[in-house]
Amino acid sequence: MKCRIIVFFSLFLSLSFSLSAQIETKIIGTWVVDSVSENKNTRLNNYEGKQIDKLKKSTVVFSADHHARFKLFLSRFNIGDGYWYYNEQKDVIIITKWSNRKHDLMRLWYDELENGNLKFYIDGTPFEIYVHKTED
Numbered sequence: 001m002k003c004r005i006i007v008f009f010s011l012f013l014s015l016s017f018s019l020s021a022q023i024e025t026k027i028i029g030t031w032v033v034d035s036v037s038e039n040k041n042t043r044l045n046n047y048e049g050k051q052i053d054k055l056k057k058s059t060v061v062f063s064a065d066h067h068a069r070f071k072l073f074l075s076r077f078n079i080g081d082g083y084w085y086y087n088e089q090k091d092v093i094i095i096t097k098w099s100n101r102k103h104d105l106m107r108l109w110y111d112e113l114e115n116g117n118l119k120f121y122i123d124g125t126p127f128e129i130y131v132h133k134t135e136d
Contacts, residue, residue, distance in 0.1 A: 024086050027093060027110075031060045031118070031131040042126035055129060068095050079105055092123075 036055045038044050044052070059071040068082035081098040082105065095106040107123035113130075120129040 026112075027062050027084075027086065028064050029062060030134045031062070032134055033058045034117070034130045034132055036130070037128045039121075039126045039128060044126060048126060052127070055127060058129075060131070062093075067098065 033056055036052050038048075038052075061067070061069040061071075062084055063069075066083050066085060068079065068084040070079050070082065079095060079097065082095045083098045083101050084093055084095050086092075087094050090107075091109070093108040093110070094104050095108065096102070096104055109121040109123070110118045111121075112118055117130065117132045120131060121127075122129070
């Protein structure tokens with residue numbers, strides 16, 4: 001009986017690590033914003049409306065070494081040199097400062113679209129950000 005429990009637990013852990021690695025591999029790369037829209041349940045205020053233009057010119061790079069680099073992103077996050085990791089329990093990408101990984105700066109959810117592109121949702125913002133991966 002103990003042997004079966006150990007085998008089951010080992011199998012569960014290996015599948016869990018495999019799934020997390022697959023998601024991280026999918027995320028790694030340079031993502032360019034195609035379009036930005038507001039969440040259906042919100043109305044943009046003046047400041048947020050101005051941020052859409054900035055977001056439309058944004059690029060995000062998720063490196064294999066877990067660096068996260070944002071070009072022309074939302075100023076309120078002020079990430080600079082970020083660190084990213086995938087939290088499997090919450091199914092979210094968490095961004096921190098590279099130099100201080102104790103505090104989350106941003107939580108980023110995504111949906112994979114039929115064409116292989118992604119739609120990002122940033123916690124605390126009304127934006128839906130459609131992105132595609134560039135060839136590196």
